[in-house]
Amino acid sequence: MAMTVKPWQWGNVPGHEMATPVKGDVVAKLVKAAKRPLLIVGGASLKEKLGGKLLIDFAAELAKAGIPTVATAHVYKALKDRGVEPAAIMTVADVTNRLQDPNWSVDGKGPHDLVIYMGVSYQLQSQMLSTLKHFATHLRTLSLDRYFHPNATYSMPNLKEDEWEQALNNVIALLKS
Amino acid sequence: MVEKGPLKISAKELASGLVSAKDIEVLIGRIAMEEEWELLGPTPFPHISTLRSWDHMLLSRYKPFYAPFCDYCCLCTYGKCDLSKGRLGACGINMKAQTARIVLIACCIGASTHLAHARHMVDHLIEKFGEDYPINLGQEIAIEMPHARLITGIKPKTLGDLAYLLNYCEKEVTQCLSASHTGQEGNYLDFESKALHVSMIDHLAMEIADVAQIVTFNFPKGDPNAPLTWVGLGVLDLSKPVVICIGHNVSAGIEVIDYLEKSGLGGPGETVEVAGLCCTAHDIVRYRDQAKIIGPISDQLRIIRSGAADVIMTDEQCIRTNVVYEAQRVKTPVVAVSDKASYGLPDVSELPVEKIVEMLVSGSVPGVFLPDLEKAGAVTAITAIRMAPIRQKFKIIPDPSQIQAQASGCTFCGTCRRNCPIDLPIDQAVFNAKKGDFELLSMLHDLCLGCARCEQVCPRKIPALSLIEAAFQHKIKTEKYRIRVGRGPILDTEIREVGSPIVLGEIPGVVAYVGCANFPNGAKEVGIMAREFARRGYIVTLSGCSAMVASYVRNEEGKTIYEEFPGTFDRGGVVNVGSCVANAHITGAAIKIANIFAKRPLRANYEEIADYILNRVGAVGVAWGAYSQKAASIATGCNRLGIPVIVGPQGSKYRRMYLGRAEDKESFTVYDARTGERVWIGPAPEHLIIALETMEECMVWTAKLCIRPNDTTKGRMIKLTHYVDLYKRIYGKLPPDLHHFVRTEADIPITFKEEIMRYLKEVGWEPWEKPSIDPTLLKRLIRAQA
Ligand code: SF4
Ligand code: SF4
Ligand code: SF4
Numbered sequence: 004m005a006m007t008v009k010p011w012q013w014g015n016v017p018g019h020e021m022a023t024p025v026k027g028d029v030v031a032k033l034v035k036a037a038k039r040p041l042l043i044v045g046g047a048s049l050k051e052k053l054g055g056k057l058l059i060d061f062a063a064e065l066a067k068a069g070i071p072t073v074a075t076a077h078v079y080k081a082l083k084d085r086g087v088e089p090a091a092i093m094t095v096a097d098v099t100n101r102l103q104d105p106n107w108s109v110d111g112k113g114p115h116d117l118v119i120y121m122g123v124s125y126q127l128q129s130q131m132l133s134t135l136k137h138f139a140t141h142l143r144t145l146s147l148d149r150y151f152h153p154n155a156t157y158s159m160p161n162l163k164e165d166e167w168e169q170a171l172n173n174v175i176a177l178l179k180s
Numbered sequence: 181m182v183e184k185g186p187l188k189i190s191a192k193e194l195a196s197g198l199v200s201a202k203d204i205e206v207l208i209g210r211i212a213m214e215e216e217w218e219l220l221g222p223t224p225f226p227h228i229s230t231l232r233s234w235d236h237m238l239l240s241r242y243k244p245f246y247a248p249f250c251d252y253c254c255l256c257t258y259g260k261c262d263l264s265k266g267r268l269g270a271c272g273i274n275m276k277a278q279t280a281r282i283v284l285i286a287c288c289i290g291a292s293t294h295l296a297h298a299r300h301m302v303d304h305l306i307e308k309f310g311e312d313y314p315i316n317l318g319q320e321i322a323i324e325m326p327h328a329r330l331i332t333g334i335k336p337k338t339l340g341d342l343a344y345l346l347n348y349c350e351k352e353v354t355q356c357l358s359a360s361h362t363g364q365e366g367n368y369l370d371f372e373s374k375a376l377h378v379s380m381i382d383h384l385a386m387e388i389a390d391v392a393q394i395v396t397f398n399f400p401k402g403d404p405n406a407p408l409t410w411v412g413l414g415v416l417d418l419s420k421p422v423v424i425c426i427g428h429n430v431s432a433g434i435e436v437i438d439y440l441e442k443s444g445l446g447g448p449g450e451t452v453e454v455a456g457l458c459c460t461a462h463d464i465v466r467y468r469d470q471a472k473i474i475g476p477i478s479d480q481l482r483i484i485r486s487g488a489a490d491v492i493m494t495d496e497q498c499i500r501t502n503v504v505y506e507a508q509r510v511k512t513p514v515v516a517v518s519d520k521a522s523y524g525l526p527d528v529s530e531l532p533v534e535k536i537v538e539m540l541v542s543g544s545v546p547g548v549f550l551p552d553l554e555k556a557g558a559v560t561a562i563t564a565i566r567m568a569p570i571r572q573k574f575k576i577i578p579d580p581s582q583i584q585a586q587a588s589g590c591t592f593c594g595t596c597r598r599n600c601p602i603d604l605p606i607d608q609a610v611f612n613a614k615k616g617d618f619e620l621l622s623m624l625h626d627l628c629l630g631c632a633r634c635e636q637v638c639p640r641k642i643p644a645l646s647l648i649e650a651a652f653q654h655k656i657k658t659e660k661y662r663i664r665v666g667r668g669p670i671l672d673t674e675i676r677e678v679g680s681p682i683v684l685g686e687i688p689g690v691v692a693y694v695g696c697a698n699f700p701n702g703a704k705e706v707g708i709m710a711r712e713f714a715r716r717g718y719i720v721t722l723s724g725c726s727a728m729v730a731s732y733v734r735n736e737e738g739k740t741i742y743e744e745f746p747g748t749f750d751r752g753g754v755v756n757v758g759s760c761v762a763n764a765h766i767t768g769a770a771i772k773i774a775n776i777f778a779k780r781p782l783r784a785n786y787e788e789i790a791d792y793i794l795n796r797v798g799a800v801g802v803a804w805g806a807y808s809q810k811a812a813s814i815a816t817g818c819n820r821l822g823i824p825v826i827v828g829p830q831g832s833k834y835r836r837m838y839l840g841r842a843e844d845k846e847s848f849t850v851y852d853a854r855t856g857e858r859v860w861i862g863p864a865p866e867h868l869i870i871a872l873e874t875m876e877e878c879m880v881w882t883a884k885l886c887i888r889p890n891d892t893t894k895g896r897m898i899k900l901t902h903y904v905d906l907y908k909r910i911y912g913k914l915p916p917d918l919h920h921f922v923r924t925e926a927d928i929p930i931t932f933k934e935e936i937m938r939y940l941k942e943v944g945w946e947p948w949e950k951p952s953i954d955p956t957l958l959k960r961l962i963r964a965q966a
Contacts, residue, residue, distance in 0.1 A: 020251070133247050
């Protein structure tokens with residue numbers, strides 16, 4: 004997909020290699036193709052609204068579709084209320100730190116191959132993605148937020164709210180199919 | 181001024197074996213003349229690598245975690261070098277080392293800033309009061325400068341001694357900075373060791389700056405009942421001429437007050453309002469509590485554009501670098517006094533006061549550079565009085581009636597939001613205002629950092645920050661809060677009272693809310709957290725911008741935390757120590773606990789004291805809005821001393837954390853000093869510095885990071901009660917790592933006993949074999965060996 008995308012935060016230009024922008028079905032296929040994905044859900048998911056729902060509602064659906072999930076910040080309760088028992092409650096720094104270790108996994112079932120961040124505030128998420136970009140070259144990363152994250156391997160390209168909602172619904176539908 | 185003398189080491193010191201050949205060099209000089217107030221410890225005047233083994237010990241448990249901000253290095257002409265994904269630079273450096281190098285540079289900037297501040301302050305005070313002016317903090321403070329005694333082995337007695345200590349600090353900062361040159365240090369751990377070293381020096385420099393001003397200007401000397409004063413955007417009486425001092429070095433602001441008083445114009449607020457922004461504000465009210473604190477760094481543009489100031493006096497640090505331009509827009513003249521921040525203004529030192537005033541009042545210059553402080557005080561006061569009727573508080577914040585028109589060009593392009601440091605929906609707010617709805621604009625006032633990035637990038641040149649202020653104007657008058665004047669150091673008598681309950685864990689912890697105003701979610705979170713922990717009986721200490729904004733949250737009775745809680749360093753006390761440089765008293769209190777309460781030798785004995793603090797003193801720093809390089813060095817200095825620090829999400833942009841891994845049991849073992857055995861202590865504290873996402877998460881971690889290996893069962897039970905209670909409130913369940921902290925059944929909080937017992941059974945917990953040890957990381961402290 005040939006797309007040139009400016010990072011969401013204009014100043015966030017880390018280098019000449021930036022994330023591959025992905026949208027539409029590609030996102031869903033990426034997630035579906037991963038053998039050991041990990042979903043990291045952050046505190047902004049309790050505030051971000053789309054399609055009359057909160058981002059955490061979408062995160063909960065992804066978790067229910069079988070992606071092992073880490074609840075960062077204070078999102079555990081909200082996930083629990085939505086019927087999800089995450090694999091772990093950790094700070095986003097703690098989980099990112101461990102992901103540098105190629106043998107680590109949140110559930111002890113073997114290393115992850117795709118790490119998905121969702122609802123971690125933009126700048127903090129960007130820093131975490133930077134850590135993995137530089138020091139966890141065994142991993143691919145994906146941001147499911149609507150903002151372009153150049154430090155990820157794949158990122159959504161600054162979507163409008165409805166496009167974002169559509170993309171997330173696609174992922175959920177494909178995973179559940 | 182500096183005493184030079186022959187080498188003089190007591191027989192006792194030589195016999196102790198504590199003085200090594202490499203120490204001899206530093207002993208020739210001031211320390212050789214030192215009275216023998218305590219046996220000289222192993223590391224007087226430590227050099228860049230003297231404490232390296234301590235640093236490496238810390239870093240083997242708390243491994244540096246790097247989050248590079250940029251893929252490139254551009255420090256020399258070989259670059260830019262792309263260091264991403266394991267690539268080496270043209271000089272051979274890798275990304276870890278490069279990121280550590282940037283951290284080191286940040287810490288050097290931070291330390292040198294406090295140090296240059298201290299140097300200016302001490303030189304100025306020596307000129308004013310003489311080098312023999314005594315360091316006397318009163319009857320209740322015998323350990324006047326714990327950092328100086330601990331690091332150098334010197335017990336400073338005069339201002340001249342402080343100047344001598346600054347020579348040492350300056351040398352160390354130079355050494356550390358030089359390590360960052362291309363082709364010098366190449367290993368990330370050694371970069372970190374140097375960052376830790378220079379940050380330790382930072383705390384000494386802060387102590388020197390603050391003690392010098394306390395003793396000479398007669399600031400409160402650890403007074404728990406220091407008076408209450410005012411803080412907030414609404415504190416000024418705008419019917420009077422107003423002087424606003426911005427920065428961190430109060431010596432010039434004091435000259436304004438002195439001039440007013442000497443000229444019969446009364447104290448601050450009588451005929452002329454004297455107020456401050458940022459730390460200089462803290463220090464002005466420590467001098468005269470009738471002066472006023474407007475607020476933190478984030479209020480600078482707001483107050484300048486409001487036209488309140490008839491003169492702006494700038495000193496140093498955290499000042500808007502375009503202050504002259506912004507001031508000119510509202511016809512406010514600027515008097516810049518610091519040679520570190522002179523803004524291209526003409527140096528008028530040689531001109532008489534009347535002439536300078538004339539230049540400023542006529543508007544022939546936008547401001548002046550006037551490093552002669554006494555003259556600057558007079559010029560500022562007289563100019564404010566003359567300017568007030570001319571300016572009529574001319575402002576550029578529009579009237580609310582003009583908001584809609586000024587927002588009318590907005591195309592909702594989103595550029596402003598995409599350049600806002602904290603991603604505020606300013607685009608939506610301005611677009612709503614265009615349609616006549618100002619609610620979001622007004623709401624953003626409490627969240628906005630006041631940086632004006634949004635205005636800089638707006639293709640339609642919409643003054644978004646001014647619009648936020650305009651929408652908030654109707655509430656400005658109510659922005660007035662009570663704050664206790666910075667009291668400075670903690671009394672030795674207080675340390676005697678609380679030493680035992682802190683070390684045994686019965687006071688659950690000391691929490692320090694410190695640092696700047698780059699808050700992720702508004703200033704009020706600091707106030708909410710501070711109140712929560714004070715109510716729980718923690719000792720809450722505050723400084724800098726955090727101390728100001730903590731007052732913005734009132735309780736049910738309308739009281740700020742400073743009205744609700746006593747100012748004592750005791751259970752449930754809320755202690756404002758003062759400005760940034762007063763942070764040294766918070767770390768100083770931890771040092772004093774080790775020395776005064778636990779009787780650990782203080783003199784030149786850094787490792788042992790830091791080891792004591794790490795293992796026994798449940799203190800944690802929270803710099804929720806940290807933004808500056810000074811905050812980087814303050815935090816890193818806390819870390820070397822064994823004090824963990826939490827920063828807000830923006831703090832991840834410091835690019836480095838020190839993170840433990842609880843499951844790595846080996847890394848959380850220590851010696852039992854009684855037997856020499858290596859014993860697992862649980863992850864206490866788990867991290868040395870970590871960036872967290874939300875206030876709720878921060879509260880849980882604050883409670884957890886106060887846990888220490890040495891807690892008694894009663895102490896551990898109390899600490900766990902708070903940890904579990906907060907965790908349950910926020911997560912709705914028990915913490916999943918309780919088995920790391922419950923050593924025996926007696927540690928279990930009574931309120932949650934059954935539930936916790938059930939949980940422990942589930943995870944197969946067994947009581948620890950060695951729940952009570954004498955923990956240390958230092959082999960030499962093992963008594964069995966001796
Ligand atoms: S200092 Fe090293 S990495 Fe940086 S630009 Fe120069 S050669 Fe490249
Ligand atoms: S940058 Fe200017 S025009 Fe664009 S949304 Fe913001 S205020 Fe409106
Ligand atoms: S002034 Fe406020 S809204 Fe504008 S960029 Fe700065 S923080 Fe964001």
